[in-house]
Amino acid sequence: MNITDMELNDFLSRNNISEEEFTECPLDWELIQSIGADHQSKIDDLEDLAESYAKTIQRFAKVHSVRWRIKEPEHLMEKIVRKTIKGSGSYNKKYINISVSNYSTKITDLIGIRALHLFKQDCVEIIHLLEERWKKSEKITAYIREGDSKEDYKDRAAWVVKEHKAGYRSIHFVFSTLPHKSKVFTEVQVRTIFEEGWSEIDHKIRYPNFSDNEDIGAFLDIFNRLAGSADEMGSFVKALSTMIEKNEAELKSLEVENAEYQEKVKSLLEKLKQQSQSVEVSELVDDLESEMQNHLYQVLGKAGAEMYSKQDNLSYSNMLMKRVLMGSKIDNF
Known part of the structure; x- marks a missing residue:
């Protein structure tokens, strides 16, 4: 769909945003629509960039596979609305003065790359290689779920360790490049294959309608714990195999x-x-x-x-x- 032809009511309905919520957004519809249209016009160039970055990361020894995506224009618009509604769980004041000329410097995941690996400890080497290849734009952030031990990151003093409200586990590395006239940010999420499987299912179930059904939430939480246990078992099996070989x-x-x-x-x-x-x-x-x-x-x-x-x-x-x-x-x- 061409963003300039999009109607506000259709946008709100598809993204589960009420009219009352939208009235709390300080940005007008024309600005939001203009940002979406500008981003839509640059998608081909961003895809070329993302593909080149993904090929580089795929060559890292500990990386099992790489996925990448360009944020869809409508999802970008929806994110901007939610980030500017005061009182919402997503509110962030840095988005208040967003415009067509600066949105690409405020949104750090227009290009999103996922570097997947097999064993939990592999993330350290992957992050090291990312730092060698690109200069990070912000502190590396390790997201953990409530109940996870922070001891796994005690030797990573420079990292920020945060509990993710949705229970996602991954390491986020953000860097910027200047391929043309404007700066572009890329967010690389480094996570295990098990965590990727859980997060993809969780995203498919929750994200379209922001489902808060308690039964679904309970089962997804159990699934989350199983994914974490699978990662622990993978690390144990690797350590056992190494010891036997030695x-x-x-x-x-x-x-x-x-x-x-x-x-x-x-x-x-x-x-x-x-x-x-x-x-x-x-x-x-x-x-x-x-x-x-x-x-x-x-x-x-x-x-x-x-x-x-x-x-x-x-x-x-x-x-x-x-x-x-x-x-x-x-x-x-």
């Missing part, structure tokens, strides 16, 4: 080192046997080889469960070697 790598390394050590000891024992003329020493060397072989089997049998100590193995072998060289008998092993 242990397996250490075990393999120890097995290789132990095999190399055993070869060196066998070589030394063979030289000792060849150089010694004593039958007793030769027998002790044979006993030592047998004991070491038995010990190796026992250690490797327990290694998967206990991650045996390399130092203990070396100490044991060294002790046996000393007994051989001193002519002692090997018992009680």
